[in-house]
Amino acid sequence: MAEGDGLSVAPLRSLDDFLMESARFQIPNLKDPDKWANRVIQNLLYYQTNYFLTYLVIFAVVGVIHPTKMFCGMTAVGLAFGLFYYMTNSKQPAAEFKKNHPVLSLLAVVLGAYFVVYLLGSVVVFLMGILLPITVIFLHASMRLRNLKNKLMNKVEYLGMKKTPMGVILDTLGLEQDFFT
Numbered sequence: 001m002a003e004g005d006g007l008s009v010a011p012l013r014s015l016d017d018f019l020m021e022s023a024r025f026q027i028p029n030l031k032d033p034d035k036w037a038n039r040v041i042q043n044l045l046y047y048q049t050n051y052f053l054t055y056l057v058i059f060a061v062v063g064v065i066h067p068t069k070m071f072c073g074m075t076a077v078g079l080a081f082g083l084f085y086y087m088t089n090s091k092q093p094a095a096e097f098k099k100n101h102p103v104l105s106l107l108a109v110v111l112g113a114y115f116v117v118y119l120l121g122s123v124v125v126f127l128m129g130i131l132l133p134i135t136v137i138f139l140h141a142s143m144r145l146r147n148l149k150n151k152l153m154n155k156v157e158y159l160g161m162k163k164t165p166m167g168v169i170l171d172t173l174g175l176e177q178d179f180f181t
Contacts, residue, residue, distance in 0.1 A: 010153075010164050012049045017147075024145040036142065041175055043141035046150040048166035051141075055133040062129035073126025076119040083112075
């Protein structure tokens with residue numbers, strides 16, 4: 001385990017344990033969402049290094065298949081977030097520009113809309129590069145039955161003996177582990 005600032009990186013689980021012969025899969029009981037959520041959270045914690053690696057590999061594959069669209073989509077999303085941040089944090093200069101240059105403001109809005117529509121396919125490819133790995137990880141975590149080692153390692157993290165990156169992410173999202181109910 002690598003350690004840095006109190007964070008432990010979970011070991012990479014074997015492919016046999018993660019996906020192959022010793023792995024057991026079952027469709028979760030959709031009528032018991034608490035048990036299903038518990039299974040997902042526990043698997044996210046136990047296989048977190050495998051999931052991070054899976055995410056990077058799928059994201060890279062989508063990027064290799066459509067490199068130009070991926071780059072354009074990343075750029076468009078980055079510009080949209082940057083513009084949104086600028087507009088929400090500096091209302092006064094934007095309002096003055098709009099008041100002093102109404103034709104230029106209208107032209108900027110029309111060109112911005114055209115840019116978004118033109119790059120919509122690229123944005124979809126970029127979002128697919130982000131969401132496809134998340135979907136694959138969620139499906140694996142939902143269907144992978146837990147084993148004894150999985151349960152034991154998750155209890156150790158729950159008791160606070162180790163803190164891992166996935167544990168921090170789940171805590172930030174408000175998804176707390178509930179072992180004793």
